[in-house]
Amino acid sequence: MSTVKLTIVFYSSTGTNLEMARAAQSAAEEAGAEVRLRRCAETAPDEAVNSRDAWKSTLERMQEIDIAAPEDLEWADALLFSAPTRFAAVPSQMQAFIDTLGPLWNKGALAGKAVSAMTSTGTRHGGQETTLIGFYTTFMHWGAILVPPGYTGEIMFEHGNPYGASAMANDVDDTLRSVVEHQTRRLLDVAGKLSA
Template sequence: MSESVKTAVIYYSSTGNIHRLAEAAVEGAEKAGSEVRLRRIRENAPQAAIASNEAWAAHAAATADIPVAELDDLDWADVVIFGAPTRYGNIPSQLQQFIDTTNPLWLQGKLADKVYTAFTSTQTAHGGQESTLLSLYTTLYHWGGIVVAPGYTDPIQFQTGNPYGTSHIAVSEPSEVTLDGLRYQARRAVEIAGALKAGRAA
C-alpha cells in the first residue's frame, strides 16, 4: 500500500542534531516502502556567525552536498516531515523563510490533503519543544494539511516520552531510542498516507 507514497523530509540543522534525526526519519519512511527526498533548508545566517561556531561551520561544510528544499519538493510529496530546532519556543527563521515562499502552492490548493508531521530538539528538556511544534502545526492547518502525530501508538513512544514527536536532547548526540522514535513517526505518517491514497482510489 505504501510503496506509492512519496515522502519529503525537509529539515534545518545548524550543528547536526536535527540532521541526524532527519536521517532517522528517512530510514523509517524508506522501511515503510516510500520513495524519499531528503532536503535541507537554505541557510540565511551571516557567514560570520556560522564561522564563529566551530560545530556550526563544520556541519555546514559536511552537508553542503544535500539538496536545498524547493517548492517542487512540497508539490511532489504525499508526506512532508519537517524538522527544526527550537528558537525561543518557535521555529528558526530559516524554516520560516521557506514557509513564507509557499503562497503560490497554497493558492492553488497544492499543499492541502497531504500528510504532515514534524520534530524538533532543544538543548535541555522543557526548552519549548511543544510550543515550537504547535506553532508549525498552525501553519499546516492553514494549508489544509492532515497532521499526523505519533502519539502513544507504539511501545517506542513510552520510552521516548514524547507523544507529539518532540525530541528534546540534552546531549550532543540523539539517543538510539530517540532515533527509533523518529523512524516510527515517519513510518506511521507513510502508512496513514498510503491508506488515504488507497481510499481515494477506491
C-alpha cells in the same frame, strides 16, 4: 497501492536535526517509500556560522543535500519537517522556507497531504512542544492532515512526547532514533491510506 512519496525538510545548525532527518530517511526507504531529503538554506551571515565550529562543520557536511524548494512539497504525498527551536518557535531559516509556500497554499497544493514534525532544544524545557504545535498550526492553515505520533506505540510511552520526536541538542540516542522511525512509519501508513 502506489509507493508513498515523502519529502523531509529540515534545518540543522549543529547536526541534531540532520541526524533525525537521516534516521527518518532510512526508515522511510526501508519501508519502501520514495524519499527526497531537503535542507533549508542557511540565511545566517558567514561570520555567525564561522564563529561556531559545530555550526560551520554541520553546514559543510550538508553541502551534498539539495536545498528545499516548493516543488519538493508539491511532489510529495507526505511531508516531515524537522528543526531546532528558537525561542519556542522554528528558526528563521525554516520560517523563511515556509514563507515561500504561499503560492502552493493559494492553489490548494498542500491541502490533504499527510504531515508531521520533529524538533530539538538546547535545554530540557526549551520549547519542544510549542515548536511542534507551531509547526502544526501552520500545517492546519494549509489544510494538511496532521499525523503526530501520539501514544501509538510502546516507544512513545518511553519517549513521552506525543507531538513528535524531540531531542536534546547533540543527543540522538537509540531511543530517539526508534521514535523517529515509529513516527516516520506512522506518517507513511496514513499517507498510503489517504492515497489509496
